[in-house]
Amino acid sequence: MVNSRWTYDLNDNNFKIHGHIVFYILTLFSAFIILTFIFLFIKWACKYRRLSTPSTADADADAEAGGVSPCRSRGLDSVVIDKLPILLHRCSLDEEAQCSICLSAFQDQEKVKILPNCNHSYHPECVDKWLKTQSNCPLCRASLRVNSPVKV
Known part of the structure; x- marks a missing residue:
């Protein structure tokens, strides 16, 4: 006969749960x-x-204010982007300016878009794509939000 060490007597007297153990389990x-x-x-x-997404009432109020809804954290309205000044670039002999988005040098009498506050210049098509998704200058990160109700 083989002696089995794995047998266990299931006697209910050996199994006791005290009140504090029930409390811990619960x-x-x-x-x-x-x-x-x-x-x-x-x-x-x-x-x-x-x-x-913002409601149409919020979008209408933003268009009237000329800014971006605080609900939308990215990009500017196309109306605001179109209002940014475009000037003709004038070459200087001492420094060659370039668009920091596409890294192309500005040609003499080429149109450039100037951002307010920081006065950085870019090709209009380059910066317009950027400003549709971001609301700051690509170079210095200066905010371009107009009439923003949120103070930073």
Whole structure:
């Protein structure tokens, strides 16, 4: 006959759960449930925020103000971009200026768009593409938002 060491007598007298152990188990289980709900809420909130778009009333108010909605963190309206000054570039002998977006040198009498506040110049087609997705200068990162209600 083989002696088996793996047998266990399931006697109920040996299995006792005291009150404080039940309390700890319930506390851990409750904490797990609460953390799960918090995680799911944060995941839902992030997904909802990415999918939300400004209403047409907000877009109309922004067009009247000439700026960008605080809900949209990127880009400028095409109306604002079109209002930026365009000048003809004049070559100087001591310094060769270039568009820092496409890295091409400016030719004499070529049209360049000048950004307010920082006075950096770019090819209009280069900077227009940039400003549709960003609201700052590509070189110095100066903000170009007009009538922004949010103070930085």
